[in-house]
Amino acid sequence: MIYPIVAYGHPVLKTKAKDIQKDELDVKALVEDMYETMYNASGVGLAAPQxxxxxxxxxxxxxxxxxxxxxxxxxxxxxxxxxxxxEGEEWAFEEGCLSIPTIREDVFRKEKIKIQYFDEDWNEHIEEYQGFSARVIQHEYDHIEGILFTDHVSAFKKRMIKGKLANISKGKVSADYKMLFARKK
Incomplete structure (x- = not known):
């Protein structure tokens, strides 16, 4: 099942997400749907709040x-x-987000991470990633913390994209995938 992508301005994107309990939902089915949704939108990462x-x-x-x-x-x-x-040096890379189409900005992130998580079979892992993989994980991790990539840009850049962000929140944006807007007028 392909879900609509929640657009910038929706409160779920700025809310810290809750842990999942083991038998709370069909995680395998949801993960499959999330991959299908992500591929449909040509993304490389997708967080549940999206x-x-x-x-x-x-x-x-x-x-x-x-x-x-x-x-x-x-x-x-x-x-x-x-x-x-x-850890490591911070490096810039132009990031985008399926919830914020048409906007891309340089974001500085650390080059290496160590992360603890469960997979779809509820096996626990502690793994290290670096480079692009670490960046994608950090970007998606931010989503479950209620943080967007635009929160990492300078005040000057935020002023420059303020109008575009307002338009996205109002549904005045074109994307190649279905979107859900908080207050489309």
Missing amino acids: IGKSIRLFVVDTDPIDDEEDEPKIKKAFINPQILLE
């Missing part, structure tokens, strides 16, 4: 965009994740 669910779950698949030969591709679901460590 489909209107305020739960600590996100999926990533770096294969479609990651062209780093020496960096392994990842396709994983992260349930109830906790970033344990962020």
Whole structure:
């Protein structure tokens, strides 16, 4: 099932998500739906708040965009994740977001992370990632913390994109996928 992507301005995107209890929902089916939704929108990551669910779950698949030969591709679901460590040099990369179409800005993030999470079978993992994979995970992790990539840009850049963000929140944006707006007029 393909969900509509929740657009900037919807309160679920600014709310810290809740942990999932083991038998609370069919996690495998939801993960499958999230991958289908993400691929339909040509994304490399999708967090549950972006489909209107305020739960600590996100999926990533770096294969479609990651062209780093020496960096392994990842396709994983992260349930109830906790970033344990962020380290290394901060580096800039132009990020975008399915919930904020048409806007891309440089965001500085640490190059390495260590994260603890459960997979769809409720097996616990503690793993380290670096480079592009770490960036995608940090971006999606921010979503379950109620943080958007635009929260990381300078005050000057925020003023420059303020009008575009307001238009997105009003539904005045074009995307190649179905979107859900908080207050479309």
